[in-house]
Amino acid sequence: MNISRRGALKVAALGAVAATGVREAEARERPVPPEDATGMLYDSTLCIGCKACVAACRRANELTLERDSTLYDDSVDLTGHTANIIKLHQGDEGYAFVKQQCMHCVDPACASACMMGSFQKRENGIVTWVPDKCIGCRYCQIACPFDVPKFEWDSPLPRMVKCQMCLDKAGGQEPGQLRDGVDPACCEVCPREAVIYGDYEELKAEAQARLDANPERYNPRVYGLDDLGGTQVLYLAPAGVEFSDLGLPEYGPESVPHTPVGLQHKIYKGFVAPVALYAVLAGLTWRSRRQADAEAGQEVAT
Ligand code: SF4
Ligand code: SF4
Ligand code: SF4
Incomplete structure (x- = not known):
């Protein structure tokens, strides 16, 4: 032959x-959060949908409204103009708000898909986008199971927009580090403490404590503990509301890169x-x- x-x-x-x-x-091996991991806990039963977090996030990230509206922030989905939105679910059991943003996955598909190393899992397990390395291929956007990163189509110097846990921009630290001693903007302004920031292990314990104290109030599961390899943003939902109703995918415990x-x-x-x-x-x-x-x-x- x-x-x-x-x-x-x-x-x-x-x-x-x-x-x-x-x-x-x-x-x-299946990745685990780093020892010093931080994260967020969003409790849908506390959220009143005021969108103060959306406006604060926009200010913190120097993002502008897509429409020329001075009346109300009416974004309906994550776009290159917003890294954080509040959506409303209305079902037979009533209604529930949900905050949509980057989940800071324990095993992030965006970082796996990015051939340039522009998406990285950083200190405290936070997933960030490094502009200098990005070539705009948007593989991260396709790979993300939560449909989070968005391209800034109308900018001459486009960014991949997503929550970066309010990295420090104003100095005082290395550029791109977490803000020292200051909570992320959305957590700082929330009038109901529906979204809180802190040590990941403490947030897990807090979520479980809320479920134990008020089982009739909540869906009995904490979203993000195991879903898609685990996420450093955790969610609590009201009783009778499924996480899939809130747009959180139920794909099981394997992360996308692991599959x-x-x-x-x-x-x-x-x-x-x-x-x-x-x-x-x-x-x-x-x-x-x-x-x-x-x-x-x-x-x-x-
Ligand atoms: S942590 Fe900062 S960037 Fe992330 S959703 Fe909150 S305000 Fe926006
Ligand atoms: S939610 Fe999407 S963008 Fe955020 S870390 Fe996970 S894969 Fe990356
Ligand atoms: S600021 Fe708090 S209560 Fe208002 S929409 Fe955001 S998470 Fe909900």
């Missing part, structure tokens, strides 16, 4: 990728898939070589 040098190189490269896939899958690695592991297990692929490639090469030889023979005969 003849196989070209280019074909041989291609097969060798495929083998190397396959081997890497196996090694990565074997090495990858393809697990899938690779299955595909490459026992090297069955690479060997099968090699056989198909070799078969195609042999068939095209035979066809070329037959055509050459016909030309000589005529």
Whole structure:
């Protein structure tokens, strides 16, 4: 059987990728939040939908309204103009508000998808966007299971807009660090303390304490403890309201980056898939070589 040098190189490269896939899958463990992780707890039963947090977030992030309205902040979805919105769910059991923003995933799909390393899991486990590295491919936007990062389409120097937990911009610290001793703007202004900022472990304990103290008030689950690999923004919902009603996906405990690695592991297990692929490639090469030889023979005969 003849196989070209280019074909041989291609097969060798495929083998190397396959081997890497196996090694990565074997090495990858489920990430956990760092020891000093911070986060947020949003309690939908306390939120009155005043949107003070939306306005404060816009100011803190130097974002402008998409419409020229001075009356009311009427954003209906996350866009390149807003990193934080409040939505209203109305169902048979009544209504509930929900705050939508970056979840600061424990195993962030945006950071996995970004080939330039522009999305990074940083100090305290906060996920940030580094402008200098971004080429605007928007893979992060496609990868995020919460549909969070948004591109600033109408800016000459566009950003990927998302919550960065109010990083310090005014100085006093290294640029891009968390604000020292100051809560994020949305938590600072909330008149009901419906959203609070703090140590991740303490927030987990606080969420559980609220469920234990008032079981009739709440959906009995804390969203984010296990969902999609865990998130550093946790949610409590009113009794009778499902998290999916609030737009929070119920995809189970595996993170998005963990799933393809697990899938690779299955595909490459026992090297069955690479060997099968090699056989198909070799078969195609042999068939095209035979066809070329037959055509050459016909030309000589005529
Ligand atoms: S932490 Fe800051 S950036 Fe994030 S939603 Fe709150 S105000 Fe906006
Ligand atoms: S919610 Fe989306 S943008 Fe935020 S950390 Fe998770 S994957 Fe990244
Ligand atoms: S400021 Fe607080 S109460 Fe008002 S909409 Fe935001 S989270 Fe809800």
